[in-house]
Amino acid sequence: MEKEFEPKIVAFCCNWCSYLAADSAGMARNQYPSNVHIIRCMCSGMVHPNFVIDALTKGLADGVMVCGCHPGDCHYQDGNKRAESRSEAIFLMLEDFGLEQERFRLEWISASEGQKFAGVSGEMTQTLKELGPNFYKS
Amino acid sequence: MKGSVLVVGAGPAGMRASSELANQGFSVFLVEEKPTIGGKMAQIDKMFPSNECSSCTILPRMLEIVNDPNINIIAFAEVLSIAGKPGDFKVKVLKKPRYVDPMRCNACTDCFPVCPVGGVPMEYNLGRGASKAISFYSPFPPRKALIHPEKCTYLLSGECGDQEQPPCVQACERRAIDFSQKPVTGELHVGAVIIATGSDELHTDPLAEYGYGKMPNVLTALEYERLLSGMGPSGGVVKRDDGTAPQTVAWYVMDSASPIGFMTAVTEAMGTAEKNSNASVRVLHENTNISRETYSDFIQKAQEANVKIVPVDAVAATEGTDGNINISYQTAGRENQLADVNMFVLVPPLAPSESAQKLAQNIDVQLNPWGFFDKQSGDTHPIHTSREGIFVCGSALEPKGIDDAAIQACAAASHAAALLSEARGTVLAPQPEKKYLPITSEDEPSIAALICKCGPNIGGLLDINELAEYTASLPYVKQVEVAPFGCGGGEIREMLRRKGFNRVLVGGCSPKTHEEVFAMYAEGGGINRYLMEIVNLRNHCTWVHSTDPKAATEKAKTLMRMGARRVALQEPLEDIHIPVSPAALVIGGTPSGVACALKLAQADLQVYLVEKESDLSVVKANQSTFVGRLIDALAKLENARIFTGSELGAVQGYLGNFNAEIITSAGKEKVDIGSIVIATDQNIATPSDNGDYEAQLFLQRSANNFFVGMLGNLNPLDFNTAGVFKCGPARMEMGVLDAIMDGEGAASRIAGIISKTEMVKSPIISIVVDEKCDGCAYCIEPCPARAVTLIEYMHNDGTKKKTVEVNDAVCLGCGSCMATCPKDAVYIQNFKPEQIMEMVQSVSEEA
Ligand SMILES: Cc1cc2nc3c(=O)[nH]c(=O)nc-3n(C[C@H](O)[C@H](O)[C@H](O)COP(=O)(O)OP(=O)(O)OC[C@H]3O[C@@H](n4cnc5c(N)ncnc54)[C@H](O)[C@@H]3O)c2cc1C
């Protein structure tokens, strides 16, 4: 039997909200697929679009998430707003590279929303399973 | 005189007073009666007027004070007596037994499932949700288990289970359970006391009249907060007692004297509408008067989100069918209305904390007729109690919002600091001396790796041998040890005793909770704390993939690989030390400005006050005699220089290091200051021929001309420009007493900066690689700290080069500049693009 495709997902989580959300998911034992790998960043506004584009176009990941604080809650005032405007550029670049928009996702998840983190991770995994492997994966 | 302070009550006010004082060089004992800290702020869901998540806002503050070596949190304790006099108090404190040794308990929760006694109602959730007889009191610090003596079989009967030892004792590998604990009394020696015991919902007969306690779907506002909260008993899903979601909810505000109840109701109604856009929500109130701009804006937003606000009279409630409640009320138009609602939320008045009366008796302090800490003598200062040297702040004084509680906490801190100024810095915890092995970038990484089982939390799911073997095969990893509980430090210390390592990799709990301890062990072993990486195997792996040990082990390998790659590229860093000009500038001789300057001068700090009018007595004449007394007191202090008939000229600089021109009738004078506060009247426009400090300091105003600054509830006195503060009518309309409190609060914020000769900050900041930077300057605008400037310099050969420069003193390390740079020319220390991409690369590989 062929093994089910297991997507590799990178989740950039900001230090002040989303990383803690993932910690809260743990405390509450909210289960989610093991496909998601968190990289801690100080702020969602720290994530250079190149990190996302390189991860996808070099075939390193099947999907990338950027998670930050809710609007108004960013530890640095508006880093998440910056992340949001960069995400528009990211979506355009994905199109240029012929990659599905679903391979990238921007989410606002506060420290107490462990369940949301688990939910979003589950959804992302499911979506990517349906999409299949990243076309750039050798 | 003692340089330490007792703070009673660890809600937002007590926590704030503690961190303000620690920041000014005092040592603090923070006594909390509950087993965990945070007060109401840890219980409510979202906050007016910011609509931000309350527990998310307070949690980082909790971790800060937990990790502050000069704040000693004494939770689950009670103050029995205070003897002595200001400057020299002896305090008796009683610590209640947890039956768990907090030094041993590492929050692994292994004992919870084995405890046979369940269904213990959770006090933190106001009786909703259930725990075992051993549990956490709340999700907040100190995160130590606790046994409920009135439920624990062993404590009640001396026996539990059929073995010799109770199951929890057997389950606890760290042997933290201690049934022999008894209440213990200790004595603290402090110079001043701050009461911050807060307030509680007043549960009296009128609640029952509206069906509370009789009808299951009638509840109080605080109970409703627990239902809204993501950390609450229903995970943030509002449910009725039968498990269904309510479609119609009404709030009834029972106290119209204070805006807090009304605002609470509006916030909860809005939260409900945000979660369920079909819900019909209405707030019934009896003409609450809301004048504050930020509050009325919030109400308007709520109305736009379909919250109905109904002024009413004569509300009654009777039991309906299906658990519903029939409410009737008269609207302002004298119309009688009937409504059948699914849930009815009562917002009772706020009364002093239940234990306030006992505390007041214990420490011989008077209460006002409503039971709040307030004096009845001629002393009009709100923060003084009837006993000298004992101050009060927050909602222990009267019901108030978190923003006002924060200001009062700062003000109370500045009173204590003024009283104890002589003893500042005398009882601080010694700074551990850091000795590192010298290492250069040429030195090949040599990693000591520790895999912590955290008892069964990690070890129970993962194939630890396989993981350890795999970790040993990773590049630069020289040794791997497995520890049952690595946070005890034994294994890591032992490993580092052998020489030759220059980096540490730990697979275990979350860095958010364990970074400090492991950094301490690393430093103890001579390794710079920035050469240590924690891989979150517990919260991000075993706890969330607990049904699939194989997949979890594979993921754990990937996480270790990511961590090893990152730490190999990490660089040793030193804290940044920035000298501070030890003086402050107060702009405006308003009551607020005078109060601020007075508290600073009384705390032995240098202060300059600039006032346009020719004499401060203009202020005095228009205000109370109280203000007159402050002005007279200020005039007597040598370290306060008052420039009347003067204006401010050019202002430059940054946090800790500003300089300003003061233009007096006699000419210009230049002053160096570490911090600035704006205490002008609202309507004074600042640009003058001499300069425009508003523009120079990047200050902003609202549409109504008030100064506005940092978002959020906790920092109402802070501007976004670090080191610059605002107080009094410059920031919102307020009475004289509030303005004075504002000024004193600002004095504490300022003293936190200028009472030290230097600032120490994290080296996780932005670095510009000049060779790569072509001076495009894209990174300047996104920087929230305005830390980036464009400069031009000349090479030896005469060619000019443009580049950006980052001011270390103000950079926050957020990385906005890094993410904007098209040339890879800016990076954040230890968050280099190479490091991040190495981690991404690690995800793609297979073990
Ligand atoms: C339902 C509800 C919703 C609210 N919503 C908002 C909002 O959205 N926005 C807002 O700005 N404000 C809101 N408030 C008000 C807010 O809770 C208070 O402003 C704030 O909590 C006051 O902080 P505090 O530290 O003074 O008191 P508290 O938060 O009450 O903390 C007091 C602390 O002292 C401890 N304590 C009490 N007695 C003793 C003792 N004898 N010895 C030792 N410790 C003791 C308590 O256990 C507690 O930890 C709300 C209040 C309620 C009740």
Ligand code: SF4
């Ligand atoms: S890291 Fe943030 S605060 Fe520091 S210079 Fe860059 S953008 Fe400004």
Ligand code: FES
């Ligand atoms: S800190 Fe969380 S998004 Fe900026």
